[in-house]
Amino acid sequence: MTAKHPNARVAYIAPYLVQARDIAWQYAKEFSRAIPGTTYNETELRVDFPNGARLRLYGSDNYERLRGLGSIQ
Numbered sequence: 001m002t003a004k005h006p007n008a009r010v011a012y013i014a015p016y017l018v019q020a021r022d023i024a025w026q027y028a029k030e031f032s033r034a035i036p037g038t039t040y041n042e043t044e045l046r047v048d049f050p051n052g053a054r055l056r057l058y059g060s061d062n063y064e065r066l067r068g069l070g071s072i073q
Helices: 017-032 060-066
Strands: 009-014 039-041 046-048 054-059
Touching (some): 017 046
Parallel strands (some): 009 054
Antiparallel strands (some): 039 046
């Protein structure tokens, strides 16, 4: 919410996607629940914030999926 870039994209990357889900998904939902207008996409493991920012979880086992995402902070 405090990123200076409009529509900021932030990623949490673990060795495997299943590990990212096990380690960080519940925390991401818990800590962002207090922000009104926040939505969650369970399938994509993505949190969308009302200011346009987005947090997404990835696994480095599929590193090709990270190509072309632009600037991840």
